[in-house]
Amino acid sequence: MGALRAALGDAMRTDPKVLVMGEDVGRLGGVFRVTDHLLAEFGPQRVLDTPLAESGIVGTAIGLALRGFRPVVEIQFDGFVYPAFDQLVSQLAKIHSRSAGRLTVPVTVRIPYGGGIGAIEHHSESPEALFAHVAGLRVVTPATVADAYTMLRQAIACPDPVIFLEPKARYWDTAPFAAPTAPFATPVHQASAPSLAAPAEPGSPPPPEAGAAWTELNRARIVRPGGLVTVATYGPALAPSLAAAEAAAAQGRDVEVIDLRSLSPLDVETVAGSVERTGRLVIVHEAPVFGGIGGELAALVTQRCFYRLEAPPVRVGGWHMPYPPAKVERAFLPGPERIGQAIDQVLEY
Amino acid sequence: MPTGPSVPVLQVLAPDGQRNDASAEPAEAAYLAALTPQRMVAMYRDMVIIRAFDREATALQRRGELGLWVSSLGQEGAQIGSAHALSPQDYAFPAYREHGVVAACGIDPANIFAMFRGVDHGGWDTEAHRCHTYTLVVGGHVLHAVGYAMGEALAGQPDGPHGGAVIVYLGDGAMAQGDVAESLVFAASYQAPVVFFVQNNGWAISTPTEAHVRVPLARRGEGYGIPGRRVDGNDALACFAATSAALDAARSGRGPGIVEAVTYRMAPHTTADDPSRYRPASQEQAWAARDPIIRLERHLRQIGALDDVAKAAIDAQGDAAAAHARAACLALGPPSVDGLFSRVYATEHAQVAADAALWSAHRPPVGARCRPPPKPPHNLSRCPPPQARPRRIGTKPTPPPRRLGLPPHLRSAWWGRCGRRWAMRCGPTRKCW
Structure with missing residues (x-):
């Protein structure tokens, strides 16, 4: 959360055209306090407490972007984004194409998503596949504190509309983040840090201006190197995947874990490169499996690595049901145990 | 015309062309x-030209040169x-x-x-x-206009270089959209310099305005804190005056x-529509008597600003x-199909690049025909036309047993054991050998 707040503040300081807008983002600092203190620093001209109307927020953000601003929109919860669906799908995604490339709409839409926090209905959903399916939108999701800062800066700098999904279960992750940190200067996929958050090295050089390195937003990252099975995951499912990998390591099974980071476009090269080595792929996400990101990734990897695959790719995700009540959400979410079973399953072939 | 409480209407030109600024x-x-x-x-000239253009467009659609046309007639x-x-x-x-x-x-x-010829999305x-x-999702652009106006207000001082206002065009049908309601909330909340110009043309395709508007649309903004003005929409001078005043108010903070311009859609909703299914021709005839171009022409003739010579010159401009x-x-x-790939994102996207590569690998070479060339005419001397098969009487004869490919002694290297050409069925791995 601190990393996101710092990223927003730094982006606003760097570029006077960056605006933050959404429900309760100003005086309250957002329901998760991600935008805390921004109103005090930048004033109501740049931190807009909007009326309670998601379509209105996204629609007016499009208008502001057409006028030359870079709005960063906060949607309060994943389940509340659907009233804005038409503006996101029919307008935000298509204006660049509709105008034959003359107009760009650099809107960043921040959406807290995912479950695991004991919330009521509509507050724990994973709508990423709905947006990844739409040409014209980029969909990214950080899973670590360090990525939260870097990727939000990159998303704001990106000239395309970006759906920025924040795993809300990670909001209270207090790992130190590097602001600014190496990924601004070096390709992210090379900086395969084994730990979740790489603390900033003292005296590290300041980053180049945001905008120069936003292309790194597209890259997946090998979070935990291994050689036996590839586990591709993202967002809130990274932590349980890493836990499952540790448990497998205790049994002498060397599991590689990849954080996809970008869901549109998908960095197939990184995953396929890993599967070329391991021959086995497990895909983990919180969203229900059917019609999800996992199916797309499985198809793409199978197409590239068919002769190298030792087992069919296995997907682990939520069940095909509306997100369940909080008391039983652990039965819905893919935990280390189910991920471990999937690893066993692909090793049985 | 909507029912419910009436509101004053600004009308400067009566249908007979008489001018009265009293309202x-x-x-x-x-x-x-x-x-x-x-x-x-x-x-007047602009109206004549755009009507001539619109008539031509409808004709082009009828000739198949446009896929669809949305007429602005009236x-x-x-x-x-x-x-x-x-x-x-x-x-x-x-x-x-x-x-x-x-x-x-x-x-x-x-x-x-x-966009109507299928060449571009506009x-x-x-x-x-x-x-x-143009934005085709009804009401979808109204929020963009409000956001743009918010940006105008944020970007500069009212008397500075960015002291512009925004005008957004919508209709009586769009006023039912949720996005328009949200637009009114946002515009009022931020006092955005935007004018909602509502052309109430009487019909949302087949739905008459009075079916879904209980209070005149000019009063729709009252609950939001937005003043409204109803004008005779077939009176160009009234529309000019009311819009000028509203834009001036917006620009000055x-x-x-x-x-709300009360007008009438004289043409079908689009060329794919058939108004005779839902409205009487007498209604169209009644509105034809209030035609905006004839009205202004009468007025201009009355004040001596237009004569037959000038009118003929303007009509010629319309024809041109x-x-x-x-x-x-x-x-x-x-x-260009290649161009479609490059405009999806402002920056490179791996999926678009992959699709573009597939397209360029599979598209026909430049100059190739999309359809196969037509067959040459039937050569009667070499091949007589097929005759009708004699009708079979009795039970259907049993077909001869199907052979799997050629007999073994005739199989060459081109045939697999399954009897089919390996190149077609078995792939390059030659698994059936």
């Missing part, structure tokens, strides 16, 4: 007083009158029937054909002409406004515009 409010009266005959003739007064109120720093967001507004913004209306240089593209539109339409060829 104008002071701000509107000032603009009316400043109207020169030359300006009124310019409005709404020229509302469109040209309001568009003439725009200053160079203002910005217009049309819906999809505002051909008059597009032309008044300096855009060659033939550009509109690109594009002109929006910034140069201060006019956004007095917030948004609604102008129609001829130009026709030629421009026919010159529009299919777009």
Whole structure:
């Protein structure tokens, strides 16, 4: 959360055209306090407490972007984004194409998503596949504190509309983040840090201006190197995947874990490169499996690595049901145990 | 006309062309007083030209040159009158029937054909002409206009270089959309310099306005804190005056406004529509008597600003515009498919790049025909035409047993054990050998 707040503040300081807008983002600092203190620093001209109307927020953000601003929109919860669906799908995604490339709409839409926090209905959903399916939108999701800062800066700098999904279960992750940190200067996929958050090295050089390195937003990252099975995951499912990998390591099974980071476009090269080595792929996400990101990734990897695959790719995700009540959400979410079973399953072939 | 409480209507020109400024409010009266005959003739000329263009477009659709056409017939007064109120720093967001507004913004209306001919989704240089593209989702663009106006207010001082206002065109049907309700909330909340120009043309395709509007649309803004004004939409001067006053209020920081122009869609909703299924022809005839062009022409003749010679010259300009539109339409060829890939994102996207590579690998070579060439005419001398098969009587004969490919002694290296050509069925791995 601190990393996101710092990223927003730094982006606003760097570029006077960056605006933050959404429900309760100003005086309250957002329901998760991600935008805390921004109103005090930048004033109501740049931190807009909007009326309670998601379509209105996204629609007016499009208008502001057409006028030359870079709005960063906060949607309060994943389940509340659907009233804005038409503006996101029919307008935000298509204006660049509709105008034959003359107009760009650099809107960043921040959406807290995912479950695991004991919330009521509509507050724990994973709508990423709905947006990844739409040409014209980029969909990214950080899973670590360090990525939260870097990727939000990159998303704001990106000239395309970006759906920025924040795993809300990670909001209270207090790992130190590097602001600014190496990924601004070096390709992210090379900086395969084994730990979740790489603390900033003292005296590290300041980053180049945001905008120069936003292309790194597209890259997946090998979070935990291994050689036996590839586990591709993202967002809130990274932590349980890493836990499952540790448990497998205790049994002498060397599991590689990849954080996809970008869901549109998908960095197939990184995953396929890993599967070329391991021959086995497990895909983990919180969203229900059917019609999800996992199916797309499985198809793409199978197409590239068919002769190298030792087992069919296995997907682990939520069940095909509306997100369940909080008391039983652990039965819905893919935990280390189910991920471990999937690893066993692909090793049985 | 909506039912419910009535509201005063601004009408400057009666259908017989008589001018009376009495119903104008002071701000509107000032603009009316400043109207020169030359300006009124310019409005008249624009209306004649856009009607000629629109008629030509409908004809082009009937000839199959356009896939669809959305006629602006009958709404020229509302469109040209309001568009003439725009200053160079203002910005217009049309819906999809505002051909008059597009032309008044300096855009060659033939550009509109690109989207209706299936060549483009609609594009002109929006910034140069201060006019956004058409938006087909009804009401979807109204929020963009409000956001743009919020940006105008944020970007500069009211009397600075960015002191423009925004006008957004919508209709009686769009007023039912949730996005329009949210637009009104946002516009009022931020006092955005935006004018909602509502062309109440009586029909949302087949739904009459009175079926879903209980209080005049000019009063729709009251609960939001947005003042409204109803004008005779077939009176270009009234539309000009009311829009000018509303834009002036917006520019000077007095917030948004609604102008409801009561007009009539003389044509079908689109060329795919059939109004005879839902409205009587007598209604159309009644509105034809209130035609905006005839009305202004009568007035201009009354004040001596237009005579037969000048009218003939303007009509000739309309004919020339129609001829130009026709030629421009026919010159529009299919777009480059390669170009479609490059405009999805402003930056590179791996999936688009992969799809573009697939397309360039599989597309036909340049100059190749999409269809196979027609077969040569039947050569009767070499091959007699097939005759009707004799009708079979009795039981169906059992077919001879099917053989799997050639007998073994005739199999060559081209055939697999399954009896089929390996190259076709078994792939390069030759698994059936």
